[in-house]
Amino acid sequence: MSAQIEKTERTATIAVLVDNEPGILARVVGLFSGRGYNIDSLTVAAVDAAQMRSRINIVTTGTEMVIEQIKAQLSRLVPVYQVSDLTREGPHIAREMAMIKVVATGESRVESLRLADAFRARVIDATTGSFVFELTGATDKLDAFIELMRPLGLAEVSRTGIAAIARGTRTI
């Protein structure tokens, strides 16, 4: 009967509203490592100074049963106010920002600038031998841009991880 356990995995973007107090990030990260859950991306920042709340955005992958477990486990942490599965609860937007350093001269340098323009990446630092591009967008767009830069002299990448929010009037 219910013995057939679902094996297919999905990716979930989960928003967690927490008290901004010491140890909260360790609690969340410890929960994931202790129980063997994946973290594909995790971002955290204070979002409400008056109420001392922070928001953690987590992207994780697992079977439906594991994702439901993750949400239930997060919900039972005392400093956690709300857990929202943005992937499940309707359309949402997820963005991340990357800074990408390309060290190149000559033809490669020109090509990197041309591609950056096509991706609407901004040049935020330049020397005669390098660029730092700033690019904001969905994760796969950033991945694609970074792949294109690889043969052109990709030297370093710094990414923020994703921030996500529901579309429309809906709030968590």
Place this chain on the structure above:
Amino acid sequence: MSEPKSESGAEILIRALKDQGVEVIFGYPGGAVLPIYDALFNQNAIRHILVRQEGGAVHAAEGYARSTGKVGVVLVTSGPGATNAVTGLVDALMDSIPVICLTGQVPTHLIGNDAFQEADTTGITRPATKHNYLVRRSEDLARVVHEAFHVARTGRPGPVVIDLPKDILIAPAPYTEPSLATQARYNPRTEPDPGQIAKAVALLKSAHRPVIYSGGGVINAGPEASVLLNELVRLTGFPCTSTLMGLGAYPAKDPLFLGMLGMHGTYEANLAMHGCDVLLNIGARFDDRVTGRLNAFCPNAKKIHADIDPSSINKNVPVDVPIVGDAAAVLRALLAAWKADTQKPHTQAIAEWWRQIDIWRGKECLRFTQSMEKGAVIKPQYAIQRLYEISQEMNAKSGKETYITTEVGQHQMWAAQHFHFMKPNRWMTSGGLGTMGYGLPAAMGVQIAHPDALVIDIAGEASILMNIQEMGTLAQYRLPVKVFILNNEYMGMVRQWQELLHGGRYSESYSAALPDFVKLADSFHASGLRATSVDQLDDVIREMLTIDRAVIADIAVDQKENCYPMIPSGAAHNEMILGPEHETAEQSSRTAGVTDAGLALV
């Protein structure tokens, strides 16, 4: 909430504890907590029990909590005091026991400097507790204490650590009344969803082969939950089984009770699980010791699972009707809905189901043979049986209540099988963590809470040595705890697995160089007794129960006895091994047939 008179953090702490109804603290002093000990010295409302090792303090608080339903309180110093407490904290976490553990900490300005006796206590105990706090500001102290008690006892209970830097204990602190400390951020749901209750009742009414499987959650929900469970079982006439943690919630001697289920559960309970078509789980968590191989667990059943902790639902076993709620509230709602529902249960099918269960019962899976010849070796099961019968008989006269704690091993399983619990909160054992050394300090905590009761730690000779120092605490506070050692000179449970799964290679499982337990008792100001053959057993038990101080009874039992029935790791309920009393050729071949996957399981 500042008061005109200025009180130190330590005094504020004591005041908050009093307002939380604390009567007893189990603790051990040290530099970082001296201000608290000073504040304790100046008052009489809270009694401090000085243990002999901090690990003992936590188990004592667990015993206190489990036998009373109150929160157990522990006080230890920084560094080693806190690290010694960790095992007990995980034990309380696994078994859902409400405990507050106050730990000393180096002063705030030294935190992070590797100061003397500094440990990252909140870091170490984060996965060992339900929640923990480091108090960094005096104005947070009272509020944190109140919230900690609320967290420890609300929802699924558990241990909470409050780490207290010494400067916070010394500096003046304001007080906050419990009523003014907001508890808004932790309010788990306790009332079940009526829609889910309706679905559950519809399923229960449709059952032909139902089973009710109850767990420690029913005990945690308070004595009323046990009364309601009794009512539901009687009203439905459904067979009822229980986890190790749930024993006593339903009276063991009742004909509707199938005994404990799981790895060392009864034949009838496990086969009823395997064959049932509707399963109602109340306050149990589908632990692997209960389910056996998951893909063969209750293969034909629709499952209803009621738990106060939503993360326990659909964790190991996907269920058809999840119900989030307190066990008492769920049982109350189920009873009301069952009565209101006009649908008739399948009485005839259920009677047929009972006939099948009675055939399984007829196996008498817990049967053993005790030779009554003079000088015959004592079977461990017989020792427990006599302990049960004689204590019942003597307590019937004296009116005493009996509380049993255990260590971990074969003796623990035999105690669960052969000591019959008729009421909740009378059985204290380390279920989830399986902590050897739990029983003696836990018994100490029980005896503190119930000074006039008969408190027995059913022990193994190996386990008892893990917290034997607490004999000193028994002596100091004149606690008449009885330690009943089933001495098989082996870590019997390890020996049993080695016999069944590792070709009889008894690697490091012999209890060599044991102390003389009679002399050991004597040196700790207790009485020591010994029985080495069956003809001595009753006299030793009677004498033990008559002596009004602590006793160690060293009962030499059959060293080769194994604990059956047994579901080997990785096997299904219907692949249970019965003992030599029931041995057939087919079964002994199964013993050898443990799969590689099963061998890897604990």
